Amino acid sequence: TKAADRESRGGGTVLAMTEDAWTPLVKEQGGTYQPPRLVLFNGRTDTACGTGNSATGPFYCPPDQTVYIDLSFFRLMQERFNVAGEFAQAYVIAHEVGHHVQNLLGISDQVHNAQQSASEKQGNALSVKLELQADCLAGVWAYHANQKQAILESGDVETALAAATAIGDDALQRQSQGTVVPDSFTHGSSAQRVRWFRRGIDSGDVQQCNTFDARQL
Numbered sequence: 710t711k712a713a714d715r716e717s718r719g720g721g722t723v724l725a726m727t728e729d730a731w732t733p734l735v736k737e738q739g740g741t742y743q744p745p746r747l748v749l750f751n752g753r754t755d756t757a758c759g760t761g762n763s764a765t766g767p768f769y770c771p772p773d774q775t776v777y778i779d780l781s782f783f784r785l786m787q788e789r790f791n792v793a794g795e796f797a798q799a800y801v802i803a804h805e806v807g808h809h810v811q812n813l814l815g816i817s818d819q820v821h822n823a824q825q826s827a828s829e830k831q832g833n834a835l836s837v838k839l840e841l842q843a844d845c846l847a848g849v850w851a852y853h854a855n856q857k858q859a860i861l862e863s864g865d866v867e868t869a870l871a872a873a874t875a876i877g878d879d880a881l882q883r884q885s886q887g888t889v890v891p892d893s894f895t896h897g898s899s900a901q902r903v904r905w906f907r908r909g910i911d912s913g914d915v916q917q918c919n920t921f922d923a924r925q926l
Contacts, residue, residue: 721747723798723799723802723803724744724745724747724776724802724806726799726850726854726858726860727744727802727803727806727850727854728742728744729853729854729857730849730850730853730854730857731744731806731810731850734810734849734853734915735810735813735814737915738814738915740813740814741813742810742813743774743813745769745774745775745776745805745806745809746773746774746775746776747775747776747778747802748775748776748777748778749778749779749780750777750778750779750780751779751780751781752779752781754777756770756773756775756777757770757772757773757775758770758771758772758773761777761779762779763779763781763782765779766779766782766876767779767782767801767802767804767805768805769805769806769808769809769812771808771812771817774809774812776802776805776806776809778801778802778805782801783798783801786798786801786872786875786876789875789884790871790872790875790876791871792868792871792872792875793868794864794865794868796851796860796861796862796865796866796868796869797868797869797871797872799851799860799869800847800851800869800872800873800906801872803846803847803850803851804843804844804846804847805843806846806847806850807842807843807844807845807846807847807850808839808843810846811839811842811843811846816839816842817839820835820836820838820839823835824836830892833892833893833894833895836895836896837894837895837896837897837901837926838920838921838923838926839920840895840896840897840902841896841897841901841902841905841920841926842905842918842919842920842921844873844897844902844905844906844909845905845906845908845917845918845920846909846915846918847906847909848905848906848907848908848909848910848911849909849910849912849913849914849915849917849918850909851866851869851909851910852909852910852911852912852913853913856913866910869906870903870906870907873899873902873903873906874899874902874903875899876896876902877896877897877898877899877900877901877902877903878893878894878895878896878897878898878899879891879894879898879899880899897926901926904926905918905920905926
């Protein structure tokens with residue numbers, strides 16, 4: 710479809726922009742940036758992490774270093790959460806690329822190793838910190854992309870933050886269950902996601918994204 714083609718082109722553009730920003734930033738952290746692949750799919754797709762489907766939402770698969778996005782997710786953002794705009798879609802991709810950066814820097818492995826010996830509650834808390842760091846890294850990317858290409862227009866950050874708010878665990882839980890269960894949060898609350906994205910986009914500094922040593926999320 711024309712919409713899918715447009716989203717595919719847009720996703721490729723965002724991916725190229727993330728590579729421009731992250732290549733020097735990861736080098737500063739002592740790593741080498743290898744860009745992830747981006748796969749846009751409808752319904753289901755096979756991945757190195759198992760079958761991806763639309764119920765999963767966008768996700769990053771470390772073994773094949775690929776960002777998977779079901780096109781219906783962008784439609785859902787627009788229809789259910791009234792979040793539209795190219796920058797909101799870019800934020801979603803940039804968040805998943807944030808997970809790729811965590812993978813390249815060894816942060817994901819450290820967290821997953823720590824989760825092996827953690828309780829479910831502790832494991833969920835670590836997942837929240839990993840996700841909020843990816844939100845912050847998405848903000849760092851947006852800062853640097855805007856410095857180079859002035860990608861942000863009036864209202865763009867608000868739109869992206871509306872996406873973070875809509876997709877925050879508490880908002881999703883309220884819609885699906887009618888109640889909020891903080892211990893089961895794996896992405897963080899809407900307010901937390903907004904706070905960390907803002908920290909990234911205001912500072913442009915990877916060092917500001919250390920959610921693991923933060924006193925308050």
